[in-house]
Every structure is written in C-alpha cells, then in structure tokens.
Amino acid sequence: MDSIAGEERLNAADKSIPSPTSNLSALISSFHAQGLSTKDMVALSGAHTIGQARCTMFRNHINNESRIDVSFATSVKANCPSAADNTLLPLDVATPTTFDNQYYINLRSQRGLLHSDRQIFKGGSTDFQIKTYSTIQNAFFADFAAAMVKMGNINSLTGPKGQIRKNWRKSI
Numbered sequence: 001m002d003s004i005a006g007e008e009r010l011n012a013a014d015k016s017i018p019s020p021t022s023n024l025s026a027l028i029s030s031f032h033a034q035g036l037s038t039k040d041m042v043a044l045s046g047a048h049t050i051g052q053a054r055c056t057m058f059r060n061h062i063n064n065e066s067r068i069d070v071s072f073a074t075s076v077k078a079n080c081p082s083a084a085d086n087t088l089l090p091l092d093v094a095t096p097t098t099f100d101n102q103y104y105i106n107l108r109s110q111r112g113l114l115h116s117d118r119q120i121f122k123g124g125s126t127d128f129q130i131k132t133y134s135t136i137q138n139a140f141f142a143d144f145a146a147a148m149v150k151m152g153n154i155n156s157l158t159g160p161k162g163q164i165r166k167n168w169r170k171s172i
Contacts, residue, residue, distance in 0.1 A: 001107055007075055015112055016034075017111075018030040018031075018116060020053065020057045020058065020089035020115060020116045020118070021060075021115045021116065022113040022116045022119065023062075023116075023119050024116070024119040024120060024122075024124050024126065025134065026126075027041060027116055027119060027120065028041060031044075032157045033164060034151070034154050035150070035154060036147065036150060036151060036154075038125065038126060038152075039129060039141075039143065039147075040146075040147035040151070041126075041148070042120055042122075042126050042130065042133070042143075043050070043133075043140065043143035043144045043147040044144065044147045044151065045103070045116075045117070045120060045139055046101070046103050046104065046133065046144050047144075048091040048092065048103050048113075048114070048117060049092045049099055049100055049101070050091070050092065050097060050098070051089040051090070051091050051094065052090050052091060052096075052149065053088065053089060053091055053113055053114060054085060054086055054087065054088055055080035055086070055087045055088075056085035056086070057083070057085050057114065058076075058080075058089075058114050058115065059080060059085075059111050060115070060130055061113075061114065061115035061118065062076045062077060062080070062113075063077070065115070065118065067109075067110055067118065067122060068110050068112075069109055069111050070108040072093070072109075073113040075093070076113070078088060078145065089113065090113075091103070091113050091114070092106060093106070093113075094106060100137060100139040101133050101134060101136075101140045103117075103120075104131075104133040104134035104140065105134045107120070107121040107132065107134070108121065108131065108134050113122070114116070136145070141164050152156055153155070
C-alpha cells in the first residue's frame with residue numbers, strides 16, 4: 001500500500017468514527033453501518049477507560065447537561081477553562097491508565113466525560129449492558145475482545161490485495 005492509499009484509508013476511518021456529540025440513535029446507526037451490533041458498540045466504548053480528550057470536545061456537555069455528577073463537573077470545569085481548548089483530560093478520571101471496567105462504573109455515577117458516553121447510559125436500550133460490565137469485568141473483557149476482532153475485520157485487505165510487513169515504516 002502506498003502512502004496515498006494509506007492516507008485515504010485513514011480519512012475513511014475518521015469519517016466512520018461517530019462524533020463525541022452523537023446521541024444514542026446516531027451512535028447505534030454509525031456502528032451498524034460498519035457491521036457492528038449495539039452490543040459491540042457498548043463493549044468498544046469501554047476503550048474510553050484509557051485515553052484522553054481535548055476540552056473542546058466535551059466542554060459544552062459539561063457546562064450544559066443536567067444529568068452529570070456535580071463534583072465531577074466542577075472538577076472538569078476547573079481543569080478545562082474556556083481558553084484551554086487543547087487541554088487534555090483523561091476519559092476515565094478514576095483509573096486513566098488502566099484497562100478495566102471503571103468507565104462503566106463512571107457512567108453509572110454520571111461521570112461520563114463525552115456527551116456520547118452519557119448517551120449510552122440514560123434509561124435506554126444499552127443500560128443493562130452497562131450495568132453488567134460495571135459489575136462483571138470479565139464480561140466486558142470477553143465482549144470487548146470479540147468486538148475488537150469484528151472491528152479488525154472491517155474492510156480488511158486479504159489475499160493479493162493485502163500485505164504482511166515486517167517493518168511498517170517501509171513502503172512496498
């Protein structure tokens with residue numbers, strides 16, 4: 001794959017990632033369009049247990065939504081002033097560098113950083129799965145692994161269209 005083809009695939013991937021301002025219906029539609037189920041979506045959302053987001057991606061949610069833990073919102077606002085759009089905050093404030101089920105525990109405590117996070121736990125069709133993952137970490141791990149395999153097979157190039165490289169820095 002040359003660098004142009006690689007760039008086109010990255011641009012296509014960016015267009016497939018739902019916005020952090022998406023509602024539940026848009027999130028489900030976006031994942032379904034990629035051949036992923038609602039269960040896959042909720043499991044893959046658990047990747048938000050690690051990583052960070054820029055203030056500009058969640059400030060509106062923190063400032064304007066009513067279903068959010070007050071102490072969490074106060075802390076986020078203090079660490080994300082209006083002039084700090086590029087400041088990064090962890091998606092999971094409790095265990096930001098550990099891959100665990102804390103993300104789901106945070107959602108149940110109304111401590112979801114992104115608007116889209118809050119959408120998957122607010123009295124809808126995905127609440128039961130969130131509750132399960134928040135109490136049974138191994139269920140999350142198993143479903144996340146299965147969903148990652150499914151996601152990894154989306155538009156995979158195989159056979160003569162694909163390639164295996166020992167060194168990804170080299171263009172073939």
